Structure formats: C-alpha cells, structure tokens
Amino acid sequence: MSEDRRLEVLRAIVEDYVQTREPVGSRMLVERHALGVSPATIRNDMAALEEGGYIAQPHTSAGRVPTDKGYRLFVDRLSTVKPLSGPEKRAIQAFIDEAVDLDDVVDRSVRVLAQLTQQVAVVQYPSLRRSAMRHLELVPVGERRLLVVIITDTGRVEQRTLELATAPSEAVVGELRARLNALAVGHRLAELITLLAHLPEVFEPDARPLVTAVTEIVEETLAQESEERIVLAGTANLARGPNDFTRSLGPVLEALEEQVVLLRLLTEMAEDSASVAVRIGHETQHEGLAETSFVTTGYGGDGDAVARIGSIGPTRMDYPATMASVRAVARYLSRVLAG
Structure with missing residues (x-):
C-alpha cells in the first residue's frame, strides 16, 4: 500500500468524521474525495489503517472513525494550517485592541478564542x-x-x-x-x-x-x-457538542475545574518543539480529558513566550481551524502586550 495514499485516505476519514459526526465508509470516501483508486483499493487501505491502529470500527457494519493515534498522525502531517479570513482577523484585532489593562486583555482574548472555535478557551496569565x-x-x-x-x-x-x-x-x-x-x-x-x-x-x-x-x-x-493562574471561557460550548461527547461531559468539566491539571499540561506543552502544540485524547494523561484534545501556543512580547493560550474540545475537532485560531489570537495578544 502506498504510504502517501494511506495518509490521503486517513486525511479524508478525519475530515469527513469531523464534518458529519458519523463513521466513514468506503462508499462515502469514493463519493466525496477524488482519491484516484477503486473502492476495493480504498477498502484495502482502510483495513491496513485499522490494523495499524489509526482507525476503528465502533460497531459491526459501521464505517470507521479515527483513533487518537490516527488524529496524531493527521496533525503531525499537516502541511498547512487553515488561515483565518480577513474579517475574522480584523474582528480579533479590534476586540483585543479595546482592552484597558492586563485583566481586560486576558478576558477579551479568552472570550474571542472561545467564540472562534466554539470550544473551551484557556489563557494562562503571564508568569512573573x-x-x-x-x-x-x-x-x-x-x-x-x-x-x-x-x-x-x-x-x-x-x-x-x-x-x-x-x-x-x-x-x-x-x-x-x-x-x-x-x-x-x-x-x-x-x-x-x-x-x-x-x-x-x-x-x-x-x-x-x-x-x-x-x-x-x-x-x-x-x-x-x-502567580500561576488561568482563565477559562466557553465551557457551555461543550454542552452544545455531539451527543456521544456530552454523555461523558461530567469528567471533562471536573478536570477543567482543577486548574492544577491545566497548568501541568500548559507547562508540559511549553516544552514542545512545535509552535502550536497539540495533545490528543490519552496524551493528556488525565482520565477526565481522555476524549478531548488540547491545542496551545505561547504568547508574549518580542516573540518570547511568557505564558500560553489554547483551546480544548472533543478529539473530533477541526484541528487546522483550531490551530489557526489559537495562533492568531496569540499573535494579537502578543502585539498588545508588546505595545
């Protein structure tokens, strides 16, 4: 099986699953994506991806869904991060620029990020x-x-x-x-x-x-x-998520209330070499967050991070869009602090 084609099939499964919230079958892939191979070949590719632990079948006769391992490969192989639109960028800048002090800057940043992603936004206060x-x-x-x-x-x-x-x-x-x-x-x-x-x-x-x-x-x-404290916004967004996620919402909310858990994750993710760090599912090493993903990046004046900002949502999130939103808000936040 072609490695590149396998990645294309995985990418298509992730994108369709994020969009439809339904397990993805080979017929859907043929209809929605120009993969250039026969349905039989796609089924073989899916079987190999399942054997490798990248996708799974939630129940008999269903299509396939990405696993944590599959999402990780998808994120690691992202060649581009979807840019925000011009109006979105201008709205972020205008909203954050109106802040009157640090508390207001942090509050506005966390609220605009929650609105952009429709997930939970987290901002760590600048560390002394x-x-x-x-x-x-x-x-x-x-x-x-x-x-x-x-x-x-x-x-x-x-x-x-x-x-x-x-x-x-x-x-x-x-x-x-x-x-x-x-x-x-x-x-x-x-x-x-x-x-x-x-x-x-x-x-x-x-x-x-x-x-x-x-x-x-x-x-x-x-x-x-x-001194180490964080601000959350958009927790209610999780309750408006898909049914299979909201059924396990209690442990997620309990984990979000434990700031020490989020601070530990933020500290660990600050060591990642990637400019935008991603923890997927069990990579968070917290049972309550096992069905979520955490996307963060650093912010601060002069390009030197003094704290982190991020978004938490279901593992079935739009990773390119979330990563772009987190990065964009971090840049505007950094500009305000540097000014």
Whole structure:
C-alpha cells in the first residue's frame, strides 16, 4: 500500500468524521474525495489503517472513525494550517485592541478564542518568572508603611505592603526607588534576585534594614507559586457538542475545574518543539480529558513566550481551524502586550 495514499485516505476519514459526526465508509470516501483508486483499493487501505491502529470500527457494519493515534498522525502531517479570513482577523484585532489593562486583555482574548472555535478557551496569565521588570514603585502609605508596586513588561501589577520598624526618610526612599529601577528595568524577574543581592551594601548602615526588607519582599513576590493562574471561557460550548461527547461531559468539566491539571499540561506543552502544540485524547494523561484534545501556543512580547493560550474540545475537532485560531489570537495578544 502506498504510504502517501494511506495518509490521503486517513486525511479524508478525519475530515469527513469531523464534518458529519458519523463513521466513514468506503462508499462515502469514493463519493466525496477524488482519491484516484477503486473502492476495493480504498477498502484495502482502510483495513491496513485499522490494523495499524489509526482507525476503528465502533460497531459491526459501521464505517470507521479515527483513533487518537490516527488524529496524531493527521496533525503531525499537516502541511498547512487553515488561515483565518480577513474579517475574522480584523474582528480579533479590534476586540483585543479595546482592552484597558492586563485583566481586560486576558478576558477579551479568552472570550474571542472561545467564540472562534466554539470550544473551551484557556489563557494562562503571564508568569512573573518569565516577565521582565518595567518599573518598581515605592509609595509611603503611612508613617511606618511602604507600598511596593512591581510592574512587568506584560502589564502585570503586583502590590505588597511592608510594615517598617521605623519611619524611613524621603531621601532614602527616593534613592532606593531610583537604584531599584536602574537595576531592574528590562531584566527578567528571576534575574533580579542576583542583581539585588548586594544592593544593601550601597546604602548607609542605618538604611540597610529598609533596603533588605524591600529586596526580600520583591524576592518573595517573585517566588510565589500563586502567580500561576488561568482563565477559562466557553465551557457551555461543550454542552452544545455531539451527543456521544456530552454523555461523558461530567469528567471533562471536573478536570477543567482543577486548574492544577491545566497548568501541568500548559507547562508540559511549553516544552514542545512545535509552535502550536497539540495533545490528543490519552496524551493528556488525565482520565477526565481522555476524549478531548488540547491545542496551545505561547504568547508574549518580542516573540518570547511568557505564558500560553489554547483551546480544548472533543478529539473530533477541526484541528487546522483550531490551530489557526489559537495562533492568531496569540499573535494579537502578543502585539498588545508588546505595545
């Protein structure tokens, strides 16, 4: 059997199954696709694909449906990803460009992606560990209280209040603010721990407790695991899916509620070499997501990913269209953050 023809038959089965939601038979393939071979040859190809574990017969006398292995081969051999239309691109840009702050950007991005794919959209907030410092502000809010404000290049704003033993002088606070920004601006937050290590030595002994307290609270903020959070939209889209999928919707919804599961997947998929990563069915390594696929890509300023955005839907999804939508929203999200 020709390897190329086998892939063409598999591609046709995947596309027809996604579109019709019905098992695909050889007669349908002959009628809908110009494969250039006889029905008998197609049946032989399908038998070989079934033996290889790429397609399966759900019940006797039925056509064939793709397996996780079949979807994986289909995705891996995609030569092109279906581009979005001009109106779709303009709608995404206009909607995201209206955002007023980081929370609004994330909210708009996840909503527009859910609308495009008619699936669940997931956006991971920019990680402090992968962000760079844009500005650090020190604001006295009382005689012995100091507000430490960390602003990143991705628009994240983290605030911490520092209780002091003695009231700091305006001169020391001003000098500390200036030196912190001179050291911090443009550097990844993970690098700042090293950069700030010797900062107290620059100040007079009586000011060093304040400097140490501020650098420690910056380091503690950067080290917090609670920074990793995600936003979901479009969960109701799953309930409007095909009957065979909605019957197993409970475990999927339970898995989506466990943010630690999604964060683990996002972290693992960030290591994929492909620009758009795909986990199919059991590849998610979570029983509740065994009938879903997860498509993600990174976003961030200057082409350097600081977090990920993705779409979750049934394994019977339109992979080229979903991959295109995820990639397009990620690009516009990156542009807004870089601006």
